[in-house]
Amino acid sequence: MLGPAAAGLIGLLFVVVTLTSGRERSETARGQALYLTPTALQFAVVMTFSAVAMAPRMAPVATASIFSLIALVGLVNATLAAIGIASPRAGMEPPHWSDFWMYGVTPVVGYLALCAACVEVWMRVEWAAYALAGVLLTLLLVGIRNAWDLVTWIAPMRGG
Numbered sequence: 001m002l003g004p005a006a007a008g009l010i011g012l013l014f015v016v017v018t019l020t021s022g023r024e025r026s027e028t029a030r031g032q033a034l035y036l037t038p039t040a041l042q043f044a045v046v047m048t049f050s051a052v053a054m055a056p057r058m059a060p061v062a063t064a065s066i067f068s069l070i071a072l073v074g075l076v077n078a079t080l081a082a083i084g085i086a087s088p089r090a091g092m093e094p095p096h097w098s099d100f101w102m103y104g105v106t107p108v109v110g111y112l113a114l115c116a117a118c119v120e121v122w123m124r125v126e127w128a129a130y131a132l133a134g135v136l137l138t139l140l141l142v143g144i145r146n147a148w149d150l151v152t153w154i155a156p157m158r159g160g
Helices: 002-018 026-052 060-086 097-122 128-159
Strands: none
Touching: 002 026, 002 097, 002 128, 026 060, 026 128, 060 097, 060 128
């Protein structure tokens, strides 16, 4: 269920991008790098985990290896976004206080939990699948919250 939901939400992010049409590319580039791309990647991580989990007869070690690689890519991206949000550029509007926590810290913690769950899959711990499902659902819900935040911030600026 999580994979198709994430795939659909990636499509909706393309609609969000169209809300920035008509604006200078330089105005939107930093926001896309710090907010939109990490949110799209978050949905892609959930979708990819779901696809790999459905692969028939894949060895647990191979599954855990692929999961770990995907989780590490997400972790690096979320960490870079958190650092970027925490260090605003001079002359730019400072981010809302919640941005650092919801676009930065929460995904970083989620990806760290995902890495831990990948280790559990590798070790064939009985409850590892439940841990993965819980963390992926959390990442999906945080991504939905962040996508909603993007839309409600970008849409009112559309007229100006």
